[in-house]
Amino acid sequence: MAALxxxxxxxxxxxxxxxxxxxxxxxxxxxxxxxxxxxxxxEVCSFVPARRLPQMADAAEVVRHALTLxxxxxxxxxxxxxxxxxxxxxxxxxLSVPVSASAAHSLANVRMTREDMLAQVRxxxxxxxxxxxxxxxxxxxxxxxGCTLQGAVDEDEVIRLASACIAAGADESGLSDTxxxxxxxxxxxxxxxxxxxxxxxAGGAHMHNTRGLGLAxxxxxxxxxxxxxxxxxGGLGGCPHAPGASGNVVTEDLVFMFEAMGxxxxxDVAKLxxxxxxxxxxxxxxxxxxxxxxxxxxxxxxxxxxxxA
Amino acid sequence: MAALxxxxxxxxxxxxxxxxxxxxxxxxxxxxxxxxxxxxxxEVCSFVPARRLPQMADAAEVVRHALTLxxxxxxxxxxxxxxxxxxxxxxxxxLSVPVSASAAHSLANVRMTREDMLAQVRxxxxxxxxxxxxxxxxxxxxxxxGCTLQGAVDEDEVIRLASACIAAGADESGLSDTxxxxxxxxxxxxxxxxxxxxxxxAGGAHMHNTRGLGLAxxxxxxxxxxxxxxxxxGGLGGCPHAPGASGNVVTEDLVFMFEAMGxxxxxDVAKLxxxxxxxxxxxxxxxxxxxxxxxxxxxxxxxxxxxxA
Numbered sequence: 001m002a003a004l005x006x007x008x009x010x011x012x013x014x015x016x017x018x019x020x021x022x023x024x025x026x027x028x029x030x031x032x033x034x035x036x037x038x039x040x041x042x043e044v045c046s047f048v049p050a051r052r053l054p055q056m057a058d059a060a061e062v063v064r065h066a067l068t069l070x071x072x073x074x075x076x077x078x079x080x081x082x083x084x085x086x087x088x089x090x091x092x093x094x095l096s097v098p099v100s101a102s103a104a105h106s107l108a109n110v111r112m113t114r115e116d117m118l119a120q121v122r123x124x125x126x127x128x129x130x131x132x133x134x135x136x137x138x139x140x141x142x143x144x145x146g147c148t149l150q151g152a153v154d155e156d157e158v159i160r161l162a163s164a165c166i167a168a169g170a171d172e173s174g175l176s177d178t179x180x181x182x183x184x185x186x187x188x189x190x191x192x193x194x195x196x197x198x199x200x201x202a203g204g205a206h207m208h209n210t211r212g213l214g215l216a217x218x219x220x221x222x223x224x225x226x227x228x229x230x231x232x233x234g235g236l237g238g239c240p241h242a243p244g245a246s247g248n249v250v251t252e253d254l255v256f257m258f259e260a261m262g263x264x265x266x267x268d269v270a271k272l273x274x275x276x277x278x279x280x281x282x283x284x285x286x287x288x289x290x291x292x293x294x295x296x297x298x299x300x301x302x303x304x305x306x307x308x309a
Numbered sequence: 310m311a312a313l314x315x316x317x318x319x320x321x322x323x324x325x326x327x328x329x330x331x332x333x334x335x336x337x338x339x340x341x342x343x344x345x346x347x348x349x350x351x352e353v354c355s356f357v358p359a360r361r362l363p364q365m366a367d368a369a370e371v372v373r374h375a376l377t378l379x380x381x382x383x384x385x386x387x388x389x390x391x392x393x394x395x396x397x398x399x400x401x402x403x404l405s406v407p408v409s410a411s412a413a414h415s416l417a418n419v420r421m422t423r424e425d426m427l428a429q430v431r432x433x434x435x436x437x438x439x440x441x442x443x444x445x446x447x448x449x450x451x452x453x454x455g456c457t458l459q460g461a462v463d464e465d466e467v468i469r470l471a472s473a474c475i476a477a478g479a480d481e482s483g484l485s486d487t488x489x490x491x492x493x494x495x496x497x498x499x500x501x502x503x504x505x506x507x508x509x510x511a512g513g514a515h516m517h518n519t520r521g522l523g524l525a526x527x528x529x530x531x532x533x534x535x536x537x538x539x540x541x542x543g544g545l546g547g548c549p550h551a552p553g554a555s556g557n558v559v560t561e562d563l564v565f566m567f568e569a570m571g572x573x574x575x576x577d578v579a580k581l582x583x584x585x586x587x588x589x590x591x592x593x594x595x596x597x598x599x600x601x602x603x604x605x606x607x608x609x610x611x612x613x614x615x616x617x618a
Contacts, residue, residue, distance in 0.1 A: 151609025181607040183569035184528050211607075212562040212600030213569075215525040219493050223532075253521040260492035260522075291521030298490040298520075300460025 002266030004227040005041055006255060007204060008034050010279070011062070012043040012077050013248055014236030015055050018286055024058045026282025028065045033275035034233065035066075038267040039251075041073040042066065043096060043230075047083035063090040079110045084124040094136040095128070097121055098176075099165060101158045102147035105178070109142070118164055125169025138203055139165035139173045144190065146181030159193050166201045174203025174228065177217065180210020180247075184220035191224040204228025207249045209235060209289070214249040215257055222263075229254060234276055235289030250290045252276075259303050269303050311575030313536040314350055315564060316513060317343050319588070320371070321352040321386050322557055323545030324364050327595055333367045335591025337374045342584035343542065344375075347576040348560075350382040351375065352405060352539075356392035372399040388419045393433040403445040404437070406430055407485075408474060410467045411456035414487070418451070427473055434478025447512055448474035448482045453499065455490030468502050475510045483512025483537065486526065489519020489556075493529035500533040513537025516558045518544060518598070523558040524566055531572075538563060543585055544598030559599045561585075568612050578612050 011031055015022055022030075034042055044066045050057035059076065066074040075094040078084040087095055099117045100106035106114050121139050128135045144158045162173040175190055187205070195202045205221040205228070207214045218229055231251035238247015255267045273293050280288065320340055324331055331339075343351055353375045359366035368385065375383040384403040387393040396404055408426045409415035415423050430448050437444045453467045471482040484499055496514070504511045514530040514537070516523045527538055540560035547556015564576045582602050589597065 146607055148608055151607070179607075180604065181610075183566060185570035185572075210600065210604045211565060212559065213524060213566055215522060216528045216566060219525045219528060250521065256520060257492060257522055257525060261494035263494075291519065295489065295519045298455055298460070298488075299457055301490075 001264070002040075003264045004222070004229065004258065005204070006039060006251060006265050006267055007041040007043065007075070007228055007230045008039045008233065008251060009043040009206070009230045009248060010034075010232040010234070010236045010251070012046050012056075013230075014232045014234075016046060016053055017237040017247060018055070018283060020283055020285060021055045022282040024061055026278055027058070027062055029278040030275065030282060031062070031066055032069065033271075033278050035069040035072050037271035037275050038265075040071055040266060041075060041094070043075040043077060046077035046079070047086040047090070048079060060086070060090045063087075063092055067091055078124065080120050081123045081127065084127055088127065088131055088133065088135060092135065094138065095124065096138045096140050097124060097170070098142045099139050099161060100142045100147075101153045101161055102143040102150050104149035105143045105147045108149060114161060118161075118168055121165050121170055122168040129169070136171045137169070139168075139170040140176050140203070140206060141165070141173060142176045142178040144175040145177040145186055146179065148179045155190060155193070158190060159197050162194055163197050166198050170201070172201050172203035173198060174206060176206035176230075177208050178206075180208035180214070182207065182217050183213060184216050187217045187220040188224045191221050191226055195225060202226075204230060206230035208238065208247055209249050210238065210247065215253060218249060218254060219257070222258075231255075233272070233279055236279070236283075236286065250292075252290045252292045256292045256297075260301070264304070269297065310573070311349075312573045313531070313538065313567065314513070315348060315560060315574050315576055316350040316352065316384070316537055316539045317348045317542065317560060318352040318515070318539045318557060319343075319541040319543070319545045319560070321355050321365075322539075323541045323543075325355060325362055326546040326556060327364070327592060329592055329594060330364045331591040333370055335587055336367070336371055339584065339587040339591060340371070340375055341378065342580075342587050344378040344381050346580035346584050347574075349380055349575060350384060350403070352384040352386060355386035355388070356395040356399070357388060369395070369399045372396075372401055376400055387433065389421075389429050390432045390436065393436055397436065397440055397442065397444060401444065403447065404433065405447045405449050406433060406479070407451045408448050408470060409451045409456075410462045410470055411452040411459050413458035414452045414456045417458060423470065427470075427477055430474050430479055431477040438478070445480045446478065448477075448479040449485050449512070449515060450474070450482060451485045451487040453484040454486040454495055455488060457488045464499060464502070467499060468506050471503055472506050475507050479510075481510050481512035482507060483515060485515035485539075486517050487515075489517035489523070491516065491526050492522060493525050496526045496529040497533045500530050500535055504534060511535075513539060515539035517547065517556055518558050519547065519556065524562060527558060527563060528566070531567075540564075542581070542588055545588070545592075545595065559601075561599045561601045565601045565606075569610070573613070578606065
């Protein structure tokens with residue numbers, strides 16, 4: 001049993017942020033390699049119109065493949081009810097709906113106000129309940145730590161919004177540092193408030209490494225009791241508002257940090273590095289991040305059985 | 310008053326790790342810019358034979374300049390008694406003697422056993438006392454978190470060695486992750502033991518970012534009560550055993566992390582980024598690290614008065 005859950009978002013957050021489109025066959029190989037490394041939750045795609053995101057045109061096929069991988073929670077991002085219907089039809093286990101805490105970001109990202117998005121969460125939650133499939137619904141509060149469009153985001157509003165999402169029927173609500181503005185003190189403060197407010201419905205931490213604080217922020221969240229962490233292999237993906245800057249927390253570095261601390265992730269570090277192969281094959285022009293893959297494992301370091309308790 | 314001390318080691322640790330030699334005039338400009346940004350402790354050089362480290366041949370001249378900067382603690386690394394004599398003659402305020410916790414690294418780095426180095430610490434401490442100059446002596450325990458030559462380093466030995474350095478007359482003893490092997494759990498454990506063992510003589514944290522954990526390790530040390538942190542502008546310097554990997558914790562990113570957390574460093578982030586100018590001018594071929602300089606400050610973020618309490 002792992003002590004925490006690393007939720008890989010590269011096939012969704014990563015692939016939708018790069019201009020190239022990864023061929024479907026490479027995607028399937030990559031997702032299989034991620035699963036083989038021990039990852040047990042993968043956000044494999046988003047269900048959005050293909051004309052808006054051609055990188056995700058093969059979403060249903062990708063889900064079909066992911067569903068064959070034993071023990072994997074297959075997750076998809078859906079921005080609205082229509083996407084949720086498609087995702088449920090494809091058979092995903094978990095839906096993630098992004099809800100911006102920043103009013104400006106909400107309009108820019110999904111062309112809806114925050115109130116509109118709450119209505120979407122409610123409609124999607126109703127849909128999930130009617131479908132009786134046991135599909136879990138996560139409302140991910142994006143720009144929870146600041147926004148490149150409006151700057152600071154009011155912390156009270158973040159907590160109120162997360163709470164409203166749970167009231168609207170979401171099973172969990174986590175906090176996302178969409179643009180890499182968070183610092184460890186803020187991370188502790190907000191997750192402490194989140195847990196006080198919505199208890200067991202408090203979701204995971206989605207941190208970006210734009211300003212180098214990604215792992216420190218994950219550490220702060222861990223010390224606050226958070227046990228689910230989003231990350232992206234090779235740090236793929238990121239922030240369109242900070243060109244050249246690294247995006248998502250790098251899965252390889254994050255897993256290494258926890259494993260080196262003695263916290264079991266269920267993920268095999270060596271196999272994780274191997275999983276960069278199909279990613280690079282499918283996106284040969286894309287630079288990958290990751291300090292551990294560049295520097296290598298410490299001499300004599302042996303990972304304990306990745307699946308230990 | 311700053312809540313902690315950022316000790317800039319770039320002019321020593323950084324410059325001695327690159328093959329090019331920075332012209333003296335650029336060094337002086339760079340050190341002035343670092344001081345102007347608010348840094349109040351700078352390791353400006355090491356006193357070693359010029360044939361071994363031609364980058365440090367101008368050590369006395371560099372110290373002479375640094376001594377003119379108001380409020381600055383001028384620090385130099387000395388590997389032995391002879392270097393200490395030269396450093397005292399030059400007028401430095403603080404000496405740092407590296408003492409390897411790894412037996413293999415000690416021989417490779419200074420061609421002395423750990424016992425020989427302890428004898429050097431004792432001799433240098435005696436020299437400082439006789440000189441009656443109030444010069445402070447730090448014994449920096451290198452490879453305290455692991456070693457590229459021997460792998461794991463026994464934690465009991467690290468603590469015993471730090472304690473022996475204090476008994477030999479050093480004023481303080483800090484812990485260095487020379488090769489970037491440390492993890493946050495280990496950092497907390499070792500600094501807690503260090504403080505329990507030598508109390509007020511416990512020195513700072515010298516972390517490397519080789520595997521991306523540099524800031525997380527500094528955060529862990531901070532939470533354990535450490536208030537002195539070594540860092541290097543642009544992450545200059547590093548580990549000769551991990552080619553291509555980043556070295557020292559990047560001063561810009563570290564200062565930003567603490568300031569964003571509301572912890573006053575006394576350092577002005579914007580001026581710190583400006584201080585990269587003379588560094589780049591003096592070492593035009595050297596790539597600099599730093600996520601904050603690449604991504605820029607968060608929108609609307611204003612640093613409080615850097616010198617606030």
